[in-house]
Amino acid sequence: MSWWPFRKKTEESPERNGAPSDGGSPSLGEDQALPETPSDASASAREEGDGGALSLLARGLKKTAAGLKQILGLRRAIDEAFLADLEVKMYEADFGPDTVTALLAAVRAAWKAETLRESDQIAPFLQESLRAQLADKDTQLARAPSGPTVVLVCGVNGTGKTTSIAKLSHWLAARGDKVILAAGDTFRAAATEQLQVWSQRIGLPLVTGGAGSDPASVAYSACERAIAEQADYLVVDTAGRLHTQANLMRELEKIRRVIAGRIPGAPHETLLVLDATTGQNAVNQADAFNRAVALTGLIMAKLDGTAKGGILVTLHNRFRIPVKFVGLGEKVADIAEFSTEKYVQALFT
């Protein structure tokens, strides 16, 4: 293929390259214990089946739900003072100005119409409103009709990309898919090593290109391997970049183009990993990444660490990009498929 601008290089790394040289530790902390064997892995995936996913999501949204409960758990007659308190709590949960204004207006109208009288009627009312808002989304991970499904993962530094990739890949493998990883974060040696550690521990192959190599060339090699080995999924990590760094955003676009050139229709998913604890800044990130690479979905990481779980509604209303997965902790099993119904229930539990 004459258009191909890179020297093809597939440098697979079945072994770890020893300790990181730059002092950054790619190794996993003791609290990040992984299942030791594939059978343990699938056992944990089974446990996280339907009921498990509900409890995982509910666990992740505990802080947000606790904040809302401070007001909705009271048995109080609705009046202007109550509505003002409710408004504050909804802002604290990071539902964002547009959503808060719209939901509050609906609550106020129902109160004036006397269909809402007591505070304990509000949670079901808000659930119904949110259900209606969030209903039109396809939250399932795409799957190519044939050949490997390519999932390109991007985001700002430290949001949880690499960890989410490990979790997602493990989740896919546990449900029976053949998964290959690509270490497209070639910016720091420690980044590739971090993914190497994960890949070994979850028992999945990894394509690397070494530090400083062109990430688009790593992605290309990984596509080749995914085709040759008939993988179901190829999950591509990328270096963290600020949405304001135009040259790095162009690099991401190039990775995307190269993948699309090798596998028609790919990447089937371009997922942005957002750190739920950053609140409304996530909105700016989603906006910029979406302009650069046309996002197909979001992974909301670190939902466990925040009382601001309402950010998901803000993002939906602004961009109509579905949240596909949520990260709920640092362990490999701490991931759940997003479900509108489970989210809406968990918010008000």
Ligand SMILES: Nc1nc2c(ncn2[C@@H]2O[C@H](COP(=O)(O)OP(=O)(O)O)[C@@H](O)[C@H]2O)c(=O)[nH]1
């Ligand atoms: N509590 C919590 N921590 C997370 C989650 N996802 C990632 N992290 C932590 O966030 C930090 C950065 O993660 P990493 O995957 O290296 O981010 P990257 O720079 O975007 O690749 C690490 O300490 C992770 O353990 C999550 O869902 N919950």
Ligand SMILES: [Mg+2]
């Ligand atoms: Mg990373």
